[in-house]
Each structure stands twice: as structure tokens, then as C-alpha cells.
Amino acid sequence: MVENTNENSNSGESHRQRPHKIPVPTNYRSAAKILRLVVEERRNVKTLVLQDKHLRKGKGLAIMDLILVNLKQIDDLIARTELTQKEPKLNPWLARVLIAELMFGRGELNGESLPVQCVRRYQEALKDALSKSDVTPAKQLDFKEPRYVRINTSVLAQPGAIRLLQEEGWVLVEEEFEKYTDFLERVKNLGDSEFIIDFHFKELLVFPHSARNYWGRATEMKQKFVLQNKACLLPTYLLGPPKKSVVLDMCAAPGLKTTHLANLMKNKGRIYAVERNAERYKLLCEYSAEFGVIKTINEDCLLVADEQAPGVEYILIDPSCSGSGMVDRLKLNEEVDKQRLYKLGGLQYKLLCHAMNAFPAAKRIVYSTCSIYPEENEEIVLGALKHNGHFRLADAKALFDKEWLNFGSSDYSGIGERCLYARPEIDLTIGMFVAVFERCAEDEYNEVYLAHEKQKGSYEKLSKMGNADFGRGRGKKRRPNQYDQEAEIEEHSEGVDELPSASKSASAVASSSDPKKKKRNQSMNDENEQEENLVTEKKKRKTKTISEEKNDEETFEEQESTAVLKKKKKSKKDGNEQEENQAKDKKNRKSKTVAEGENDEQTFEEQESTTVLKKKKKSKSNENEQEENQALNKKKRKSKTVAEEKNDEESLKEQEFSNVTSKQDTAEDSNAVLENVGADEHKKKKKKKKQIEENYETTVNGDAKPLEAFDNDVGTHAKKKKKKDKKVDVD
Template sequence: MSEGEANDVSLEDAPAAGKPQNKAERSSTGDITTDVYAAAAECLDAVLKGRASVKSAIFNSPFPEKRFLMAITQKTMDNLVHIKRIAYKSNLLKQETRLSKSMAYVLIYDLLFGEMKRARGIAGLIWRYRKALNEEMQKYLKENEVQDVSQLKKGDQKGLQHPRYIRVNTILSSRDEVEKTLKNEGFILKEYEAQSQKGFLKSIRKMGARSFYHDYHVPNVVVLNPMINFYNHELEKTGKIVVQDKASCLASLLLNPPAGSTVIDACAAPGMKTSHLAALMENQGKIFAVDLDAERCKRMEKSLQHYGVTCATTINEDFLKISPQNERFSAASHILVDPTCSGSGVTSRTNKQNRQSKKEERERLQKLKHLQMTLLKHALSFPNVQRVVYATCSISPEEDEEVVQEALKSNSQFILRPYSKYLPKWKGCGKPRYSVGPNCLRSFPEKHLTNGFFVAVMERYVPLAQEEGLVDGEVKEVGDSGKAEPGENGEVKIEQPVTDWNPAKDKRRKRKRKHEDTTEHWSAEKSSQSKPSAKRNKK
């Protein structure tokens, strides 16, 4: 739906709050309903933007009837997942531009979940759409396989907007076994509307309560309704499934070490990625699961045992203190670096982080960036490592593109491989204003229905002439980067130079930043991902 103002709506849907006292009727507009809608919309806006919790927003509101205000604000929050979905489907927010989103959500709550029976003033803006909204509500109830709104699960909008992802632990089980168990429990396997990322996402957005899908991007991941809890399920208790966000599977999938490899998981706890690596390696080879925290290391060891991992050894040590020349670790061919980060991509943490001041956030990001870059450079220094994957659950470029770009500039032995080479179905790349951006993978909560994640794949570069001698009797010229790559037919392909983006090109940077929020979500779906940098070079 749209943005609106509300004036005459019954708020009897909040019996716990009781009816407001007469003194509230002497508030700013003289209309208690209009005032409570306005106050609730302000509180909701503060909560959604991370400026306050529900309680503190209510406490700081000038509206006098706190219990009454708490009732409508909290109930709107409880049903926000459903409200947002119905609002989007009804197209209200585009049609009714006079309403702010927060005001629209509060009014939709009272109309569909409360007892709005008449409308004056601001409520009149939503009242005219009641037929369309009620139609969308009926469709939504049918999709969720419930009869009325009371049967819809309540919960915080941040935690409910993503599906429930479970990864089949192929060490102890198989996709067929898990699928059979789900079907025996009354779940129905569905097919996507189309074999594409868009078709897959469209299907899971309207997934029913007893439906499940096989994930489009990650093998052996099953997608279920977010209301389904698998933490105490028999499959989880026996280690046959791992409850793990899909985005966190991407790093292991892109590292993809073959069976028999020697692997270092540099910041391994709690061990979900380690167990995924072990499954990809068919539990054959060696994984050194390194973590600095002793307590987390103990829990990780128990977790790996629970999942039947026998090829991993937990090591309670600082990864930076492990010498690349140490015989025990020097044979590592694959390293995963998933360091401590701000967690800005994890939707359940963002409210807390948003309450930091801008100065505090900048200082924190710079400290994290320094640590992350040190860890990545250390990983690249191991003598036999062939592939290094760097990953964070952050959406901040300081921790992502900037770290990768600077690490590659300091080590000419490695090149950045396009994520699309290993995961061509994924559409979503890094920020195009960085030269490394188009080759890095990003997941976006709203677009991909996962946590926000960043992954970059780096591989050791071996010049063709060094590997096979001269090509056609001569070594072909190498580009400015000083790197060449053998192509499929034996020719030398010039790699795109890894160059820093120059912030001195001031005004261009500002112009692009306005466009950045949309570009970063969809740029990978267009063939011309690197056009922004190309235009910059022409100038």
C-alpha cells in the first residue's frame, strides 16, 4: 500500500491498552484516533530505522496514553511481515503518495488486523483502498494455508522476512532421505515458476506453510516457510541437517576444495562452514579449523562431531601466529578467511548497530578493516595455497571490496576470479565503483531473501610461459597489471588490471553514490556490469 494519514479508525483492537482517558482528547488535533496513528507511525519509524527500541520510542513519545500507544505500535510490529507483503501486493504505496510507509503500515494494521469501522481524516486515505486490501489479505491467507488473521504467526519483521534454510549434511544423510522425511510429515515439494533466479525468488516469496523447495543456487539446501522451526527436529538432533542461512553456504561452495585437499578455515567457529567444507570434500583430506577463542573452539569441536566430521582438526590459536612455513600447515592448497566483521548484513543485528553514531561506526569499521586485511594478506602468503576465499556477513565496502582490492595490490601472485565462473546462476555482484566489484559476489537481504554477504575468490596466478613455455614462439604482451591468464584454447588472456578507484574524481563519486543502492542490487543481471568504470576510463 502507500503512504497515508489516518483520522477516524476504531482502535478497539487493543483491548489490553484500554480506552484513552478524556485528557488525551485535548491533544494537538483534538482527535484521539488521528493523534495515536501519528504517534504510532513516528514510533514505528524510529524502530525500523534503528533509532530506538519499541519501549524507548513509546517512552519518548509526547502522546500521553502510553499503554494505548504501545498496543497499536507493538501489534503493528508483530504483524509487520504480513502487512508489508500485503501492502506491496496491493500497490498502495505507489498509488497513495500522501502516506509515509510507517503511517501506511499502522493504518493497514488497524484496517485488516484491528477493528477499523469508520474513517475520518487521515484514516480516510486508507479507507478508500479497503476493498483491494481485503482482497489481497484473502489471497495472502490462502497462500499461507490459514483461515483468518489470528492464525498467522506473529514475530519481528527482521527475523521473518527470509525463508528457513536447511542444508542437508551429506556426510550423514542425503537429499532424498530428507525429502522423504519432510513428505512423510505432510510437507509438499514445489517447483519454481521458472528455472531462473527470478522465478525461484518469486516462488519462495509466496511459499505456503507446508511447502518446500530445493534451492536454486546451492546444492543440498532445502527452503521452507520461515515459521517452520527445525532446531529440535529429529533430523537436526541426529546431525542429518544443518540449520544455516543460505548466504553463509556460499563461501564454502566457492572455495570448493576437492576430496583429499588440505584446507585451512582461518576463523572457523562456530564450524558450520567447516562442516560444509568437509561434506564437499566427502570427509576426505585435512581441514584445520582455526579459532582464537578457546570456548568457541570447544563448542565447534562438539558440533563437528555431531555432524560426523572426521577430517577436521580444531586448533585453538591465532591464525596470524601460524607460520606459512610450518610443515604442518604449509601444504594447505585452499584457505577460507571469514573474519570477525561488523555483521551489518545480518538482519537480526542491524538495529543495534544503527544506534551507533556515525563517528563510532567509522572508527569501528577502520579497526575491523585493518584486522581483516592483515588476515587476508597472511592467508595469501602460504607457499602452496592455490585458492583463497574471503567472506564477510557485512554490507560495508570498507570491509569488503576495499580489503580485497588492497590485498591484491600488495600481492602480485594472486588474481581475482569472477564469482560467475563458479556460480553462474547467481545474479548479484559487488559495488561497481570499485575495480574488483563486478567480480565479487554479494547477497542482498531484500533481493535474495538471505542475510547480506560478500564473497571474493582469489587464485594463484601462474604465467603460461612459465607453465608451458612460449606460445606461438613468443610471449605475448601482458597488460598494465603485469598478469596474463591462459585461455581455454591455450592463448594468453589479459587480466583486467586491479587498480584503485580514485576518490579524487570527486563529483563523479557523488553522482554515482545516489544511484548505488539500486545499481548494486541488480547490476549483475545486466551484461554490462563493468560499464561504470569503463565510462570513467574514457573520460
């Protein structure tokens, strides 16, 4: 037990003997974190400083300004002293912050933390490296950016806001300016307690640069005032949505422009605010929570169409960009990253084209960036106009009521003069680009689109020309009267080609004495001879091409004549063949008519036989009904002899035959076409007739047929005979 107590006491003493870890000051730690986000993720310095809870706003902005201005020199000092290689545990971002404070700031560091002690040890080496450094420091801007504050007109009107600020000790500069340049000069000379109403926007108040500390602490003013740069109001004002309109903000976060649109619309209508990033979407929801007109959408704006945002009339596009117009970026003096600009430009072009085509009710679209590079501005506008003819570029200067100084590049004619730029050193704002698009009327297209389509059509026509054009297919035969560019160039160069021969003789006389000059002259002569040979070869080619063209014309005419003769021969042959075919057709028709006549006769006979059978069947049915009445007549007819009955039957057959022949004659005269009946069926019918006759004979001889049936048959025949005799007498 004693040993255990000793061990515990020893462990307690060792724990007490360990040195306590001294933390790095919060200003340095927060600045290092913000610096990494600004450099790696290209975040906005001001928003990061304002969001940081542990960093005082005024001091944090000052530290970040110091670091960003001297960042290139700081990186050069780290490379010369090999600080990060010799001290691998030292955070490189924290090292940059400490070096900026030690070498370009106050010249001393706060605290006794390990990173601070490490950088102090290298102070002499850093000074020596700074004296040898060849890196030029970043350019210092000639102005101090004023503090712009926008009044939230949904909560507070302009007179009330001015009265509130005067109660806080601020003094309003009540001056009117006719020129924009005079206003800018007055802003540069504002006192520490003065503020002024903006020249263009009446709800925007301008404070001096020193007022940043006040507005950084004035959290109670958050709902009534919005800290927003003047350049950011240009896109929303030029969009100008009226009350009760439907607006789409495609890249809305953090929501400053969205809330300004709500103020312009008097909080009436609908604003669809879209943001893809989850963290930025939270900020958007915080800013827009007090505005019922704003509906937030956490979605990729390329996936949002008229279904998710129906009836959109006005669209604002403020996409991700390089941020080269931000004042903090200008202090960095960064090199242009062409690859990054290319990627950003592709995204910006997609967003603008999506806005033009996904919303059929859209009247006006405003495209803006906080960039000063034409790759993100004029070129995007030019590309969108080329491929979207139903929107035109409006003149932003005409939409702006008052004077503005900066416009787009003159290298883009028809586009640059219609777009606005905010230049930091002139307008005392961040760098901003704004372009306004309006939908064309029906059957109307913008000028850039029409020119592009015309050029595209000319290229298509040129591509449809022969392969011999544009130096292609030189081995192929050329068409007659074809344009020859090489011949035209040779004609213009004939006079020039003759000059070397004259210079040749002059140089030969002048340099005959010097041996060095002789060699030069020989080389010149050789070159001149080569050039003359080339000229002669070109002339020969000319003659060859002319002869080839003539031969082509002659061969073309011969081919045409031979083609005409062949056509004539073919036409004659075709005519003869047609006549022969017509004759054959006539013969075939005659043979067909004869065969058809024969077939008609056969079919007529067969039809007559069928009609006779039908009549017999009908007569049998009638005879069965009159069996009782015919019983007496049958007994009387028994006395008739078989010879008389046979004579009666023969007379009936003769009459039927005569009727058939008469009908055939009438059928031949009228050329009637009847249906064919097979010969086999005709034979069967004949067999049936024979069987009927045999039945008659058997009944007469007293065989199997009963007497009553026989009497019926005889009676019917007798009746028919009497009817026929009567008809003959009448005739």
C-alpha cells in the same frame, strides 16, 4: 528460658510477615540478556536464542524482532520520561524489553514482579512521550526470511532426506525454474507445509518463514540437517575443494562452513579449523566432532603457518565483521560507525595478506563477510591486490554455474564486477560478500599490482626531480629548458585577464549617474587595477625567468670552456712531471746499479771465504779418516823447510785471489744479484783467517799445537798444490 522462646516466636512471625519476592518471567529475563549481548558485543541474535535453554525459540525470536525494530524509539522514550534516572534499581536492558512489549507489542505485561509494576506505573507517561517523539521508526523489511536447511550428506543423501520430511507431513514443490527471479517469487509464496529444493544448491532445502517453530523444536533432526542460511554456502561452494585436498578455515567457529566443506570433500582429506576464542572453540568442537577430516586448532590464525598446517591448498577466510548484512542488524537501522569499520578493516586486511604469504602451496583463497559496507569488502580486496602481486582476483560469476543477480560496486573497476553480493531484499538471505583469489603463474602478476607499482615508480621519478619542480625551492636557480607550470597557466589566462579593462569602461558609462554605483565602480576599478598589476608583475617575472635562464646557459658554457682549459693545463703539467720523474728514476737506477755492483763484489768475496772454510772443514774430516795412511807421509814432510811451506802458502793465496777476480768479472758480465752479508761478519771471517795463519806459524815454531795436527795440515796443503800443478800443466 521463657524469654528465649518468646524471642524465637517473634523472629519467626517477622520472617513470615516478609513479602515473598516475585521473579521476573523467564522470557523477559532471557530477552534482556540477549539484547545486551547483541548491542554491546554485537553477537548474533539467532545463535543466542537457539543457545538459550530457558527461552522458547519461536517466542524468543518474536520478542527480539519486536525489540530490535523499535529500539531507537524505545531509547527516546526512556530519555523523555527519565525512567532509568528516577528508577536507578531498574535494569535498563530489562526496561527496554518491558517497554517494547507494553508499547509496541501486546500492550500488557505478564506477572507482578517489581520491574513489571514499575514500568506499568509509567505507562501514561510513555504514551505521552511516544506522541511527542520525533524519532522515525526503523524500516520494515519487505520480506520474511525463509528457513534454509542443509542436508548433512555425510549422514543422509538427498532422496532419503526428502522421504523423511514427507513422512513428517511436509509437501515437496516439484517445479523446475529457468530463471532465478521465478524461483524467488515461488519461495515468497510457499505454503505453511511446503518446501522446495534450492535453485543453486541441491542439498539445500527452503521452507517458509512459519517453519521456524518446527525446526526450533526438531532436536532429533540435528545430526541429519543443519540450519544454515543460503548465503553462507556461497564461500564454500566457490572455494570448491575436491576430495583428498588440504583446506584451512582461518575463522571456523561455530563450524557450519567447516562441516559443509567436509561434505563437499566426501569426508576425505584434511581440514584445519582454527578459532581463537575459547567459548566459540567449544562450539566448533561440538559441530565437528562427527567429522574425522576436521582437525581443530585453538590458536590465533595470524600465528598459524605452514608448520602447523602443512600443505594447505585451499583457504577460507570469514573474519569478524560489522554484521551489517544480518537481517536483525538491518532492522536496527544503525548509523555507520566509521572508526569501528576502520579497525575491522585493518584486521581483515592482515588476515587476507597472511593467507596469501604464509602458505606456499595455496592455490585458491576465498574471502567473505556478512557485511554490506565496501570498507570491509571491495576496499580490502583492492588493498590486498595492490601489495600481493602473486594472487589475482578470479571472476566469481564464471565459477558459478547458474544465474546470479548481485555483484560488487561499479566504483571499483576491475574488482566490483568480479565479486558476489547476496542482498537480503532480493535474494531472501542475509547480506553476504564473496571474493575469490587464485595464485598467478610464475613470472605473472595481477593487473592492480602492476598499475600500483607503475604509479609508485612514477612518484619516485617525480620525487627525484629538482627541488624547483612542483613549486618547491622557488628561490633556487632553475635548470636550462626547465618546464614552467606557472608560465603555461599565465599563457592560458592572458586573454581572460584582459576582460576586466573592457568591462571597466562599460560600467563607468552606465553608472556615472548613480552615486551608489559610483562607489561600486570605484571598487571594481580598484580590483581591476590590482589584477592588471598582477598581470604585469607576472609578465615581468616571465622576462626575468627567461633572462635568468639565458644567463644560466651562458654561465654554464663559460664554466665548461674554463673547465676544458684547466684540464688541458693540468694534462701538460702532468706530462712534464711524468718526464721529470722518469729522468729521476733513470738516475736513481744507475746509482743503484753501481751500488749494487759494489755490494755484489763484497758479497762475492765473503761467499768465497765461506766456501774456503767449508772445504777446509771437509778436508779435515777426510784427513781424520786417513790418519793411519798419512802417518808415514808426515815423517817425510818434517824435513821440509819453513821457507818452502811459506812459499807454498803464498802460491795458494795467489791462486785463490786469481780465482776470485775471475769470478767477479763473470758476475759483472751476467749482472747477477746476490744476497748482502753484513760487513761485520766479513771482518769476523778475516779474523778467523788470521788466526788460522797464526796457528800455522805457531805449529811450525813448535808451540802448543801437536805435531800430528801439523802434519795433517801440511799434507793436505801439499796434496792440493800437486793437484793444482797438474791442472796448470794440462792447460
